[in-house]
Amino acid sequence: MNNEYLPKKAIIEKIIQESSDTKTFLLCLNHRAYGRLKYKPGQFLMLSLAGFGEAPFTFASIPGKDGRFQVSVRRVGALTNALHQFKEKDIVGVRGPYGNTFPLEKLKKKDLLFVAGGCGIAPLRSLIQYVFKHRKEYGKIEIIYGCRTPGDRFYRAEMESWQNNPDTKVHLTVDEPDEKWGGSCGVVCVLFPKIKLNPKTSFAFICGPALMIKFAIRDILKFGFKEPNIWASLERYMKCGIGKCGHCYLKGKYVCLDGPNFSYSQMKELGIEA
Amino acid sequence: MQRFFITKENLKVLIASLKKDCDEFIAPKREHLDDLVFGDAKNEGGELLEYEGNSVISPRAFLLPQTEPLFEIQSVKNCGFRPIEDKKTRIFYGVRPCDIKAISLMKEFFLQGIEDTFYKQKLEHSVFISLACGKRCFAKSFCNLMDAGPVAKEGFDLQLIPLSRGYLAEAGSKKGSQIIQKNKKLFSKALPDDEKEIKALLKNFAERVKKIDFKKLANIMQEDKVSPEVWDDIGQRCVVCSGCITLCPTCSCFSIVDRLDGDKGVRLRYCDGCPYAGFTRMAGGSTPFPLHKEHIRRFFEHKLNVDLQRYGTPSCVGCGRCIQACPGNISIKKFIDTVILNG
DSSP, rough: OOOOOOOOOEEEEEEEETTTEEEEEEEEEEEHHOOOOOOOOOOEEEETTTTEEEEHHHHOOOOOOOEEEEEEEESSSHHHHHHHHHHHTTTTEEEEEEEEHHHTTTTOOOOOOEEEEEEHHHHHHHHHHHHTTTTGSSOOEEEEEEEEESGGGHHHHHHHHHHHSSSEEEEEEEEETTTTOOHHHHHHHGGGGGGOOOOTTEEEEEEHHHHHHHHHHHHHHTTOOOGGEEEEEOOOSSSSSSOSSSEEEEEEEEEHHHSSSSHHHHHHHOOOOO | OEEEOOOOHHHHHHHHHHHTTTTTEEEEEGGGGGOOEEEOTTOOOOSSSOOOSSSSEEEEEHHHOEEEEEEEETTTTEEEEEEEOOOOOOEEEEHHHHHHHHHHHHHHHHHHHSHHHHHHHHHHHHEEEEEEOSSSSSSHHHHGGTTTOOOOOSSSSSSEEEEESSSSEOSSSSHHHHHHHHHHOOOOEEOHHHHHHHHHHHHHHHTTTOOOOOOHHHHHTTTTOOHHHHHHHHHHHHHOOOHHHHHHOOOOOOEEEEEEETTTEEEEEEEEOOSGGGGOOOSSOOOOHHHHHHHHHHHIIIIIIIIIHHSSSOOOOOHHHHHHOOTTOOOOHHHHHHHHHHH
């Protein structure tokens, strides 16, 4: 009997402290027992801790050696608090991958804009890494990343290396700067005037708090991006990941099956207006 | 479809022989306070051959129980999990056509895409014997308007239609045909008069009503043309008792939780539903749908609009249980009438 709810064992190989409340876990499925985990950018997995239940997390990296993958987890509830107590070599349960990916074929040769707020950078990172891996196939890339404080930034070393890619710009902003901060201040929208992409043909990818997504879409539309070319990664409460439990149901769609990545034209059909 | 006749006495004999072939014989019984509920009658007996009205709660509870283990947690430390299988064979006797349709809809839902192993397994090991309705049951039921009664069209293994002299029996599947084959001696040929009696019964049900235009209803909801006052009124009436989702035969939402006793335990799912304020609440506290009216709206839109588009039929079967139970007098039937009238 194939029990879809039964998680597979994965070992925590490395833990990276990203900020005061967020850690990135490098996980490896026992691939001798289960095979390698194959997934695409933007998909998610259900992560289980026995005794604490499970929760969905988007892959925060492209698949590494033997299907190794990363998830970045902010401490917000019972499960994430428990996960933060875990050490390297500890074992967690995973099942997936679930959900959809981005229209990867359509993106070729196009300019790409990434807008991330807070831990919204994690789901977008799988796509960003994917694009950099196939850098020649894509046009200009601009990444806008906003956080609360300079200390809340994730993937700091990696982000500096992103800058070194050809035709790539990374813009940073924080809500509350400290003395050392020399960059922009304010919400992500303050950085939009700096974008130098052709809005007619470019694609935008947004992830962050619901309110940030709303205002970012508004500004990007004003900038001239087309509705089907604006993509957001939505977050909903979900329990099963396979379209059965009903929690993430949204006007006939299930965020776990039909999403979590939706274009703005699709979002409007689901009743989410910017 | 070939129809047979069976007398009341022979039906009793049939039931006795069916009981031997299953692990649980789920049949309508009278519980304390005279409530009609489905329960296991294999050993204790007490099953009703025939009954008026419908059970308080649909047999859904045996297919999607209030709590159901998904697997055992053998060790918290090592994430040791052991699958659980339910291989019990069940015969459901006396299920009303509305609930039969509900089970068919649930089957379609649970088996589409990634299959729900637990629902599938239970269905595979189950036999459904439908008992058609001779009379209207609850005053508030409207199965005939929702294409779900008084006689089931499909979804049953065996259907019994009550007649003045006994029951007309028809098989709806291989499992049903096998039951008739195996107990051939108990059945006889149906007479032309029996068919006439059924025709009269159906006519009696159909004559009293005007058919609901499902497409029109769905379109109005799809285009968001239901007047905001209707939703406001419903939002004020809902007291979040969850009676509707508990009794609805097509409600299937659930949550998953771990229950531990020391280092061992179980991960189980339990019935959940959209009227609860916490249904969409995420870790960190943000709730995309915080209002009562949004919850009932989701409930109604799912049943009347979305599922019509998905399955070609609304997933409200008109059993009337939610209307009967609602302390705030919210009625899905009244809602349908209002929307169609004003649309």
